[in-house]
Amino acid sequence: MAxxxxxxxxxxxxxxxxxxxxxxTRRDSLEYWLTEHLRLSGVYWGLTALCLLGHPDALPRDxxxxxxxxxxxxxxxxGAHPGHDPHLLYTVSAIQILAIEDALDAIDQDAVxxxxxxxxxxxxxxxxxxxxxxxxxxxxxAMNCLSLLGRLDAINVPKAVEYVMRCQNHDGxxxxxxxxxxxxxxxxxxxxxxxxxxxxxxxxxxLLGDWLCERQLPNGGLNGRPxxxxxxxxxxxxxxxxxxxxxxxxxxxxxxxxFILRCQDEEKGGIADRPGDMPDVFHTVFGVAGxxxxxxxxxxxxxxxxxxxxSLDFQIAESCNVA
Amino acid sequence: xxxxxxxxxxxxxxxxxxxxxxxELKKLTEYHELTAEFQRKRxxxxxxxxxxxxxxxxxxxxxxxxxxxxxxxxxxxxxxLLPFSPSPDGVDETAAYGGYEASTAGLLKQExxxxxxxxxxxxxxxxxxxxxxxxxxxxxxxxxxxxxEKFWRxxxxxxxxxxxRDMRNFHGWMYRRFVVANIEQPEKSLVEEEFAYTSGxxxxxxxxxxxxxxxxxxxxxxxxxxxRGSGEQERMDFLEDELELLKRxxxxxxxxxxxxFYHRWLVYANALPGDRTAIxxxxxxxxxxxxxxxxxxxxxxxxxxxxxCKYILKALxxxxxxxxxxxxxxxxxxxxxxxxEVDENQEQALLKEWLDTLVRLDPMRRGRYMALRKSVxxxx
Ligand SMILES: [Zn+2]
Numbered sequence: 221m222a223x224x225x226x227x228x229x230x231x232x233x234x235x236x237x238x239x240x241x242x243x244x245t246r247r248d249s250l251e252y253w254l255t256e257h258l259r260l261s262g263v264y265w266g267l268t269a270l271c272l273l274g275h276p277d278a279l280p281r282d283x284x285x286x287x288x289x290x291x292x293x294x295x296x297x298x299g300a301h302p303g304h305d306p307h308l309l310y311t312v313s314a315i316q317i318l319a320i321e322d323a324l325d326a327i328d329q330d331a332v333x334x335x336x337x338x339x340x341x342x343x344x345x346x347x348x349x350x351x352x353x354x355x356x357x358x359x360x361x362a363m364n365c366l367s368l369l370g371r372l373d374a375i376n377v378p379k380a381v382e383y384v385m386r387c388q389n390h391d392g393x394x395x396x397x398x399x400x401x402x403x404x405x406x407x408x409x410x411x412x413x414x415x416x417x418x419x420x421x422x423x424x425x426x427l428l429g430d431w432l433c434e435r436q437l438p439n440g441g442l443n444g445r446p447x448x449x450x451x452x453x454x455x456x457x458x459x460x461x462x463x464x465x466x467x468x469x470x471x472x473x474x475x476x477x478x479f480i481l482r483c484q485d486e487e488k489g490g491i492a493d494r495p496g497d498m499p500d501v502f503h504t505v506f507g508v509a510g511x512x513x514x515x516x517x518x519x520x521x522x523x524x525x526x527x528x529x530x531s532l533d534f535q536i537a538e539s540c541n542v543a
Numbered sequence: 544x545x546x547x548x549x550x551x552x553x554x555x556x557x558x559x560x561x562x563x564x565x566x567e568l569k570k571l572t573e574y575h576e577l578t579a580e581f582q583r584k585r586x587x588x589x590x591x592x593x594x595x596x597x598x599x600x601x602x603x604x605x606x607x608x609x610x611x612x613x614x615x616x617x618x619x620x621x622x623x624l625l626p627f628s629p630s631p632d633g634v635d636e637t638a639a640y641g642g643y644e645a646s647t648a649g650l651l652k653q654e655x656x657x658x659x660x661x662x663x664x665x666x667x668x669x670x671x672x673x674x675x676x677x678x679x680x681x682x683x684x685x686x687x688x689x690x691x692e693k694f695w696r697x698x699x700x701x702x703x704x705x706x707x708r709d710m711r712n713f714h715g716w717m718y719r720r721f722v723v724a725n726i727e728q729p730e731k732s733l734v735e736e737e738f739a740y741t742s743g744x745x746x747x748x749x750x751x752x753x754x755x756x757x758x759x760x761x762x763x764x765x766x767x768x769x770x771r772g773s774g775e776q777e778r779m780d781f782l783e784d785e786l787e788l789l790k791r792x793x794x795x796x797x798x799x800x801x802x803x804f805y806h807r808w809l810v811y812a813n814a815l816p817g818d819r820t821a822i823x824x825x826x827x828x829x830x831x832x833x834x835x836x837x838x839x840x841x842x843x844x845x846x847x848x849x850x851x852c853k854y855i856l857k858a859l860x861x862x863x864x865x866x867x868x869x870x871x872x873x874x875x876x877x878x879x880x881x882x883x884e885v886d887e888n889q890e891q892a893l894l895k896e897w898l899d900t901l902v903r904l905d906p907m908r909r910g911r912y913m914a915l916r917k918s919v920x921x922x923x
Contacts, residue, residue, distance in 0.1 A: 250571045253578075257608050303582050305610040351613065353673050390761050390808040390820070400717050401758040426914070433911050434800060445711070446754045446800040469910035485551065498549040 226486040231511060233518070236504060237275045239489030240266045243501055259301040260291050262501055264313040267320055269505040272512050272520045276320075285323050288314050296331030297349070307349045308339060312361040319368050329369055336362050337374040344379030345397075355396045356387055360409035363416045372416075381417050384410045392427030404435060404444045408457040411464050420465065429467035432458050440475030441494065451493045452483050456506035459513055473514050480507045577601050578608075585614050590621035599657060606661050606668050616677060623650045624681050647685050651694065654678045659701070666705060672714050676721060683725065695726045703740075710744065710753050734770055738763045751792045754801035761808055765820045778823035782813060782834075785822065790841065797845060797852045806858065810838055814865055816872070829878035832869050836883075838862060853905045856897045857915075863894055864919030891921055 226232075243266060246252045255262065263284060270278045291298045291314060297306025298314040311332065318324045339347045339362065346358040359380055366372050386398040387410055393402025394410035407428070414420050435442040435458045441450025442458045455476060462468050482495040483503065490499025491507035512522040557563055581601055584594045598615040601608060627643045629636045658675050665671060682694040699722050706715045723733050741763065744756040764785075768778060786809060793802050812821040814835045816828070826834070839862050846855045874882075898920075901912045 248568075248571075250567050250574065253571065253574060254605050254607075257605075257610070299610065303610070305613050307609065349613075351616070351673070351677070353669075389758065390812065391758075391804045396713075396717060397720075399720055399762045401713055401755050403713060426918070430911065431804070433908050436907055438907075445713075446804065447752055448711070467911075470908060470914070471910075472907035475907065492551075493548065496550050496552070498551055498554050 228481050228484050228486050231481060231508075231516065231518070232484055232486060232489060233273050235486070235489030236484075236491070236508070237270060237273055237278055237489075239485070239499065240269055240501060240504065241278055257300045257304060260288065260298060260310045260317075261300065261313040263287065264317050265501045265505040267317055269501070269508045271320060272505075272508045272522060274518070274520060281321055281323075284317065285321055285326055288317050289326060292327060294331075296328070296333075296335030305349065306335070308336065308346065308358045308361050308365075309348065311336065312365050315365045315368055324369065329371075333366065333369060333371045333374050336365055340375050340380070344376065344381075344383035346380075356384065356394065356406050356409045356413070357396070359383065360413045360416075363413050367416050377417050380413065381419050381422075384413050385422060391431050392424055392429075393431050402431065402445070404432070404442075404454055404457045404461065407432070407461050411461045415464050423465060425465040425467065429462065429465055429470055432462050433467065433470035436471045436476065440472065440477075440479035442471070442476065449494070450479070452480055452491060452503045452510070453493065453506045455480065456510045456513075459510050463513055468513075477511060477514050477516060480510055483507060574604060577604070581611060581614070585610075590618045592622070594618050595622075602661065606665050606671050609670050612670050612674050616674070619654070619681075623647075624685060626685060644686055644690055648682070648690060648694075651678055651682050655694075662705065666709060666712055667714060669714070672718055676718070679722075679725070692726060695722055698722045699726070706744075710750070711755050713755065716755050716759060732770055734763055734767050738767050745788075745792075751796065752799045752801050754804070757801055757805040761805065761820075764822060768822065775823065775825055779826065779830075782809070782822040785809060786838070794845065797849045797855055800854070803854045803858060807861070810835065810862060811865065814869060827878065828869065828872045828874055829881055832866065832874075832882060835862060835866050835869065839866065851904055853901055856901050856904070857912075860894060860897050860901070860915055860919055863890065864915075867919070867921075887921070894920055 243262070263279075267276075267279055267284065270276060288298070290302045291300065291304070291310065293299065293306045295306060297308070298311045299305050299307065300310045300313075304310075314327075315324070315332065318326060336346075339349070339358070341347060341354060344359075345354045345356070346362045347354050348358045362375065363372065363377070363380065366374060383398075384394070387394045387396070387400070387406070389395060389402045391402050393404075394407045395401050395403060396406050400406070411420070411423070411428075414422060434446070435444070435454070437443060437450045439450060441452070442455040443450050444454035444457070459468070459471075459476070462470065479495075480491065483492045483497070483499075484490070484507075485492065485499045488499075490501070491504040492499045493503050508519065509522045512519040577597065577600055581597050584597060595615065595618050598611050598618070601611050602615070605611075624647070627640055629639060655675065655678055658671060658678070661668075662671050662675065679694055679698060682691040686694075699719070702715055702719045702722060706712060706719065709715065723737060727733055738760070741756045741760045744750045744753055745760070750756060764781075768781065771777070773781065786806075789802060789806050789809065792799070793806065796802070809822070812818045813823055813826070814831050815821075816824075816831070818824060839859065842855055842859050842862070846852070846859070849855060898912055898916050902909050905912075
């Protein structure tokens, strides 16, 4: 299975760059079309990974910006692809891409701001779209977007923070709604929202840090909840949450670096959920971002709060058998 | 775009298979035709039975295509799921409403029946759970309350079935809380039933390790005791039973994290004053200390038979630290005699020994134990 001539002790930067560049050329596969509902996020993950790998120009900038613009609706929100409805998940991806490309001026920002602020509910949380599903993922996404646009004034931040605090559990973690079980993806969004609001002091960092550091398993990888399997994507959410509360030294960084490196496809590039599995762009970006946060040599630095990596799409992680 | 758990070797084998590749191309063509038809009908704002059928076909292949779910709801809202409107010609309104209600209920049942196999195949797809919840809200919106409640009650059985297949599916647990909240009324609480459900879960096969069920229990307990109107003695008995249940589980499998997080909550919430989510929040300080000492002594015993279990050691260190905090509280003189004298030097030595063992047993979390050391050890 693994090619013994190529070792996974190091990060295969060039192979990952080639892998990401090849993604948009796979139009004869069913999978390419079955994931159209994620396209804008896919572009965002690929672009972020390329930036961290030191190849920010590997995707054609003009085409990327044009594609983002083609996904915007008159209401201000973005869909995942032309012909797909607006949703906060993809609006975040759109704004993040434009922020990376320094092209926020290319769109009508006021429309985006008014669309997002219209999604805030009475209790402070945000809906994902006009159909009204609410989740702390959307709350973080809204705050992330508006803060990138410099328009946090357009929403009620204290109310959003109160909602986040209602989602906190006895174990120090956070769930998707008040009363829901702690989950590291949701912890990322709640801690991220508090970080953006400047309210991290409201956390019991020792309690939360303890729950998070127990996510590391003997093979170095991190899981998303107690008694679950390790996964590269969860490794990122746990790791970035720990970075935000200053507890990165509560886990073993070296073994996590080794675990992520073992998840590389050493022949064709890309990173998978765990060693030996098929890589994808989603785990590739989270793997590279994790390595960056762990100080892996030669990578650009990632910001754990904005990270240019909103982890909103952990609905994908949810399709993990391990989630 | 995101593949979880597909091995590279199985993928490579599959892509070499020429017949499989042909089947994929055929599927691809069919899928393109279907989505093109969907986009055309949506653009034309076509709200018909045919359009509904197209959404069903696309969603069966790709339930993640959220825009198709949106279109499906638009079609239903424009065609069949309409509010009752009495006809102006003075026919018997009650009879007319009865007919309306029966046919609307039938339509909603059809919608739920369409969703069930999808949910079974894709139990972690957010959009399916969402759509199902939407359909149930239509029952509340369009039907009379007793009729609507039948839908929500039936849903409780379904979510029970889903959770019996995967006890940790957090969509399932979240959904269960939604369903319960929609059945509950100010004068009709389900907290006893729901608590009994978690009891069955944690006592059942493999349930002990079910963090989701323990979590749900921690959420329900404060409300349960409130609604029972439990007095202080009943609350203390309840706490004792809960600790007993946990003790049995922990002796069986002391390496199960789920139990330790729950235990930590029980101990901290009840030992520290003023936690309104505690089971027995009004215990005097000496009772709280005795309770804690009891747990510490039991853990020391457990350690004898499981000397390399890091969770026992970590709990011991934290609880002794907590014990030291509690002793700072003012204790009435007459209560003081109930407490045994503690040799602080010996206690300090034990703490050091436990912490050293922790670092040796679990070097990955060395940084965590160093922080713990700093917070519990009396300055040397
Ligand atoms: Zn994953």
